[in-house]
Amino acid sequence: GQQVMQIPQYQHVQEGEDFTTYCNSSTTLSNIQWYKQRPGGHPVFLIQLVKSGEVKKQKRLTFQFGEAKKNSSLHITATQTTDVGTYFCAKAAGNKLTFGGGTRVLVKP
């Protein structure tokens, strides 16, 4: 089964609003990665977080790694229709990359 849990599973957002998706682990993570998969496409790497409490921004996307390195979040401000897709977090442990269940984002214009 999945070793990282993502909530919510689905997110319906009004265009222009903000939302946050969360990734939680029962064990301490050495790193966390985030990917975006557009409908019908393949996952594309967004970012990797390694340090406790790390915060990284990509335009309207803000990624955070928890102080205990057991959770992470992705916050999107002023949602646009181009943000539609599924956002996955993933943990790389040794030579294995395991994904969370994803948050499927639907944007209402």
Place this chain on the structure above:
Amino acid sequence: SQTIHQWPATLVQPVGSPLSLECTVEGTSNPNLYWYRQAAGRGLQLLFYSVGIGQISSEVPQNLSASRPQDRQFILSSKKLLLSDSGFYLCAWDGIYPNTEAFFGQGTRLTVV
């Protein structure tokens, strides 16, 4: 630059038929290679991963097998497909930690009928 090729893009196979999906990577050596399956609207289930030629780790007991005959070639196979094998199959590679950004192929949408 590195690229990953996965084919075919779509496949319709009858129940009980064999399967062979191929994935090749260019522009890198000794990559970690992965096969994932994604059911419609669901997450990415890790099926197999490989750290080197002939080295395969299976994550989920199932009707599928994987092989890595060459450093940059990863094959997903089945002797007899089941209806439950339908899904979107994705091949991916990444490098050595901490440069573990994964790159995915375009995926194969398999429908078993």
